[in-house]
Amino acid sequence: MPVVDPADVEEPAPPPRPSFLASLFSSTAVWILVIDVLLVIIFGFISINHTFWSIASLQVIGLDSATALILAVGIALLLGAGEIDLSVGAGLLLSSVYGGKVIIDLAGSGTLFAALVGLVVCLAVGAAIGLVNAVIVTRLHVSSLIATLATLGIATGIANIATGGTDLTGIPVALQDNFGVRAVASIPLPALVALVVWALAWFLFRTTRYGLRILALGSSRSAAERSGIRVKVQLATAFVIVGALAGLAGFIDLTRFATTNLAGHQTDALAAITAAVIGGTSLFGGRVSVGGVLTGTLLAVILQDGLVVVGLLPFYQLIAVGVVLVAAVFLDTRRTSGTLRLRR
Amino acid sequence: MGLGDTGVASVGEVSAPPGEVVIAARGIGKAYGHVRALHDVSFDIRRGEVVAVFGDNGAGKSTLAKCLCGVETPDTGHVEIASHPVSMHSIRDAERYGITAVHQDLALAPDLTVLENMFLGREVVATGWRGRLGMLSRGAMAVRSEAALADLRIKLPSVRVQVAALSGGQKQAVAVARGAMWSTSGILMDEPTAALGTRQSDVVCELIRSTADRGLGVMVISHDIPRILEVADRVIVLRHGSVALHALAGDANGRDIVDAMVGYHEHGGAQR
Numbered sequence: 001m002p003v004v005d006p007a008d009v010e011e012p013a014p015p016p017r018p019s020f021l022a023s024l025f026s027s028t029a030v031w032i033l034v035i036d037v038l039l040v041i042i043f044g045f046i047s048i049n050h051t052f053w054s055i056a057s058l059q060v061i062g063l064d065s066a067t068a069l070i071l072a073v074g075i076a077l078l079l080g081a082g083e084i085d086l087s088v089g090a091g092l093l094l095s096s097v098y099g100g101k102v103i104i105d106l107a108g109s110g111t112l113f114a115a116l117v118g119l120v121v122c123l124a125v126g127a128a129i130g131l132v133n134a135v136i137v138t139r140l141h142v143s144s145l146i147a148t149l150a151t152l153g154i155a156t157g158i159a160n161i162a163t164g165g166t167d168l169t170g171i172p173v174a175l176q177d178n179f180g181v182r183a184v185a186s187i188p189l190p191a192l193v194a195l196v197v198w199a200l201a202w203f204l205f206r207t208t209r210y211g212l213r214i215l216a217l218g219s220s221r222s223a224a225e226r227s228g229i230r231v232k233v234q235l236a237t238a239f240v241i242v243g244a245l246a247g248l249a250g251f252i253d254l255t256r257f258a259t260t261n262l263a264g265h266q267t268d269a270l271a272a273i274t275a276a277v278i279g280g281t282s283l284f285g286g287r288v289s290v291g292g293v294l295t296g297t298l299l300a301v302i303l304q305d306g307l308v309v310v311g312l313l314p315f316y317q318l319i320a321v322g323v324v325l326v327a328a329v330f331l332d333t334r335r336t337s338g339t340l341r342l343r344r
Numbered sequence: 345m346g347l348g349d350t351g352v353a354s355v356g357e358v359s360a361p362p363g364e365v366v367i368a369a370r371g372i373g374k375a376y377g378h379v380r381a382l383h384d385v386s387f388d389i390r391r392g393e394v395v396a397v398f399g400d401n402g403a404g405k406s407t408l409a410k411c412l413c414g415v416e417t418p419d420t421g422h423v424e425i426a427s428h429p430v431s432m433h434s435i436r437d438a439e440r441y442g443i444t445a446v447h448q449d450l451a452l453a454p455d456l457t458v459l460e461n462m463f464l465g466r467e468v469v470a471t472g473w474r475g476r477l478g479m480l481s482r483g484a485m486a487v488r489s490e491a492a493l494a495d496l497r498i499k500l501p502s503v504r505v506q507v508a509a510l511s512g513g514q515k516q517a518v519a520v521a522r523g524a525m526w527s528t529s530g531i532l533m534d535e536p537t538a539a540l541g542t543r544q545s546d547v548v549c550e551l552i553r554s555t556a557d558r559g560l561g562v563m564v565i566s567h568d569i570p571r572i573l574e575v576a577d578r579v580i581v582l583r584h585g586s587v588a589l590h591a592l593a594g595d596a597n598g599r600d601i602v603d604a605m606v607g608y609h610e611h612g613g614a615q616r
Contacts, residue, residue: 207479207480208477208478208479208480209467209469209478209479209480210478212456212460212464212467212480213464213467215453215455215456216453216456216460216464218455219453219454219455219456220451220452220453220454222449222451223450223451223452223453223461223464224453224464224465226435226447226451227451227464227465227466228435228436228439228465228466229464229465285455286453286454286455286456287455
């Protein structure tokens with residue numbers, strides 16, 4: 001007779017898979033959404049004449065969120081695969097530099113034409129940086145942290161050399177009027193574009209084979225390899241997509257400000273990682289909260305804009321976001337380890 | 345012993361195990377540099393039978409499994425599938441011949457659901473434009489996963505739970521069911537009970553038996569001699585890369601197996 005260990009006989013019933021809504025907005029994302037709404041209410045009450053609730057003020061939030069959201073969506077894609085990209089801010093910058101140069105050169109042959117070519121250049125430059133990252137990671141087997149740290153520096157250096165260290169001038173103002181700060185039904189166009197990107201990411205992770213395989217890569221790289229997934233190809237496409245998203249963000253940045261911002265994007269990648277992680281995306285792969293990417297991004301932007309509107313120094317935003325980041329990850333880890341305890 | 349027979353099996357009734365030969369090793373040899381991992385190993389795995397492979401650490405068990413599932417190519421000898429010599433250079437090749445492997449680490453993605461794991465790398469996409477967008481057909485995958493699990497009498501709360509939420513035995517069961525679902529000839533299991541407690545090991549052993557009863561040839565590598573012996577039809581013991589014992593499970597007891605593993609007869613009983 002085999003000796004039966006009583007502790008071993010009980011097989012705890014695993015919790016049921018979260019419902020559709022619950023998996024769309026995993027609880028971290030929902031909590032961050034609640035904080036977002038509370039912040040909007042509080043800032044609105046405090047601000048003089050409730051200006052924070054005005055259309056113009058909310059439009060600024062939308063504009064400020066646009067590039068941040070696009071970058072955070074890209075970061076979430078890579079975090080899901082168990083990788084990271086620190087170069088997205090530099091990719092944004094470098095693509096805006098080359099896109100801007102092309103737009104200035106072509107300004108004489110019509111703004112629309114110049115803008116379209118500029119957009120293509122931005123996407124191409126961004127995708128090229130993504131491809132470089134992909135090659136370094138998949139061919140040279142350098143970790144993505146190091147690889148993208150390197151390309152962050154390289155792309156920033158090239159951007160400064162290409163411009164001689166001064167921001168571009170001469171971008172047609174029509175670009176701003178027709179896209180960068182244009183609103184349709186009161187919603188800024190760049191914010192609409194960002195929402196479309198976000199919705200595509202949701203679709204990707206929710207329903208497609210590509211999204212599933214990305215999560216498989218991040219959840220267990222060896223399991224993905226042995227299941228026959230072409231891991232390197234899958235990873236490479238993810239890096240290129242993220243690079244192209246940074247290029248798109250570069251185009252938006254360019255059309256919004258009608259100039260580049262050589263000094264302004266050093267911390268973009270870290271902000272994007274922060275937004276994704278606050279929203280419940282795992283830093284270690286396999287788990288992405290697309291809903292949380294949106295609410296996490298909004299949290300940082302609402303804090304930043306709100307503090308300015310109520311007359312506080314915007315630097316408090318850095319402190320607040322830092323505190324929320326630790327709190328969100330702490331609660332998330334506690335919840336995860338709770339289920340780990342449950343299953344043993 | 346737990347075997348329901350009289351202990352002395354007559355040679356006539358057990359010498360011809362049922363079923364055609366699905367996988368055969370024919371004089372397989374493999375060396376890593378100067379280390380001879382396998383030397384002239386030959387045996388058959390037939391449809392519907394469980395072949396247990398025992399051996400001490402370094403006896404060549406893992407190398408043998410790797411040769412049979414395409415991870416390694418033998419230096420000498422060859423593998424036959426359904427009596428045809430084949431040359432395999434990857435797990436993909438082995439899978440094309442209908443052989444799957446259940447690795448010791450199970451190769452499951454903990455964040456994905458049971459059905460997603462069972463179809464990982466072979467996902468079913470929807471038909472029409474949805475399929476062209478790469479949209480998954482989770483419904484179809486769920487139905488087939490549930491059928492594969494039911495086939496082996498595996499009970500899970502749902503195929504839509506994350507693998508991370510399952511117990512060790514349930515994870516092992518999912519890995520076996522996945523192997524069985526994609527196998528048409530043979531399934532190789534590496535240490536299926538190593539990480540499990542007593543009760544769960546017994547459940548997995550039943551599972552090994554029902555996998556074979558479903559018509560697959562099953563090879564089990566294990567250290568868990570008494571338990572695996574109960575479900576095995578034949579036993580192979582490897583020692584220093586060679587077959588030290590090849591017997592019907594009913595003819596071998598744990599003592600014989602351990603003796604063969606440590607080479608007792610080479611040094612003590614019968615000098616060679």
